[in-house]
Amino acid sequence: MKLVIFLSFFIVICFGQEAPEISPLAITDSFSEGTKFLTTCFVKKGSKPIFFQWLKNGHVLNEDDDIKIDSLEDVSLCTIKHVKPNDAGNYTCVARNAAGTDTSTAVLNVKVPLRWTKEPQDIIASLGKKLEVECEAFGVPKPSVKWISSKGALIGNKLAFNTIEATDEGSFICLAENGIDEPLKKTISVRVNNAPRIIASAHRVFESGSNDRILCAVEKGTQPLYFEWKKDGIPISLSSFPNNYEIVDKAEMSLLHINNVKIENEGNYTCSVKNEVGFDSVTVLLTVKMAPKWAKEPKDITVTIGESVSIECDAIASPKPIIYWRHLNTNDLNTNEITKSKVLKINAVKKSDGGKYECVVSNKNGDLLKKAISVIVSVPAKFEEKYALINAKSGESAKLSCNAIGDKPLSVTWIKESRLDKRGGE
Incomplete structure (x- = not known):
């Protein structure tokens, strides 16, 4: 119950x-x-x-x-x-x-800001090798990842090369987005490990006394790059060459500065560059443009008749000077002209060889340098006939002749039996 x-x-x-x-x-x-x-x-x-x-x-x-x-x-x-x-x-x-x-x-739903878990970096790839670049991001919602070329072409969610070639170089963009957060974007460069190649340079002409430079620029080549300069095959050293050289190296170029250019700076300049992959070089001919100036300036000269004489005339210029002599006493410019020689030679000088001579220096630039000098021919005192026998009778007059030649003024003195005859005579 x-x-x-x-x-x-x-x-x-x-x-x-x-x-x-x-x-x-x-x-x-x-x-x-x-x-x-x-x-x-x-x-x-x-x-x-x-x-x-x-x-x-x-x-x-x-x-x-x-x-x-x-x-x-x-x-x-x-x-x-x-x-x-x-x-x-x-x-x-x-x-x-x-x-x-x-x-x-x-x-x-938890919103997690997008962040890189594998952020892509710039790549230096080796020719012929396989390459795959990782790009991963995290976020909530889970982001999608895609690669885009610098030209805007969609590549896909992987950036991969089975065999890297020189033409594969360029910029690539990894884009991660989930439709909520601001997209993540990273641009990287893919560079192929290349041997350096120098841009060819033309023949250079510098003015004497100017400040100028020679540029050695690399059009392609993987850094770091190492430059070296040589002049006529000898490495340029600031201690062993004139101090008017200055070398400035930058990432993809080297500048050789030449201050107060001199004729000694003429020559062949070779720029060489190397990296881990290879080597290249280029040679530039440097010509210095300089008006003629005397290295040995000719001067007036006195020479004895019958002797031989050599008169040197030398000058420096760039382009190389042409030197010749001419005798100004005639209208024939080829008189005594010495071709391809700096020396005026006159053998067995005659009286007619005396006069004005001009050394003329010229070059292909039209520069001209001239110097006129006097060649004085000296004629020493000389008897036309040194010995003569005169017969005379006692008590008669006798005439002795003394004919001398030579540069004026001439002084004639008679000597009898080693004694000076003060009476003089004809």
Whole structure:
């Protein structure tokens, strides 16, 4: 009898309870990584006491340092202090009492800013080798990755070369995007390891006294590049060559400065460049343009008749000077002209060889240098007849003749038996 009464009482109590009903969970937005997340589970109706429980992806959600669950009579709060990427998922609030259970589920999306996990870098590739460039990014939602050439052509999600060629050089863009964050973009250059090649240079002409330079530029070649200059096959050293040389090396060029250009700077200049792959060189002929100037200036000269004489006339110029002599006493410009010689030679000088001579220096630039000198022919005093025998009778008059030639003035003196005859005579 007592058992029947108890069961009847229990049935009355249970049938008087109301099962809980939850308002839908509202997670309307995505949360950025590191921000605070809070969602509330409200019970619209239901008999108390009500017991709450939270699930994530169908598993019981336990509290820790970052996750906090606070429940009151008809409400429960789930708080995540700092949202992490692995916090994303389906969150379910479970409310139960003696009469029943209700649930509500919402999705938490965590926005993770895009970041490189394998950021591509500039590449120096070897000819004929295989090449694959990695590019990976992380974010929530998961980003897609694609490669684009510098010309805008879509390559795909991998940048790969089975056999690298020189024509594969260029710029490439890795683009990672997930439709939410600002896309990640990285431009890299793919350079093929090339031997250097120098741009050819033309013959150079510098003015004497000017400040000028010779450029050695590389049109292609993998850096680092190492330059060297030589003059006529000998390495240029600032200690062993004139101090008017100055070398300035840059990444893809070398400049040889020549200050106060001199005739000694003429010659063949060779620029050579090398890297880990190969070597190249180019030679430039440098000509110095200089008007003639005397190296040995001719001067007036006196020569004795019958002797031979050599008169030197020398000059320096660039282009190389042409030197010749001419006798100004005649209209024939070829008189005594010495071809391809700097020396005027007159053998067995005659009286008629005396006069004005001019040394003429010229070059292909039309420059002209001249110097006129006097050649004075000296004739020493000389008797036309040195010995004569005169016969005379005692008491008669005798006439002795003394005919002398030579440069004026001439002085004639008579000597008798080694004594000076002060009377003189004809």
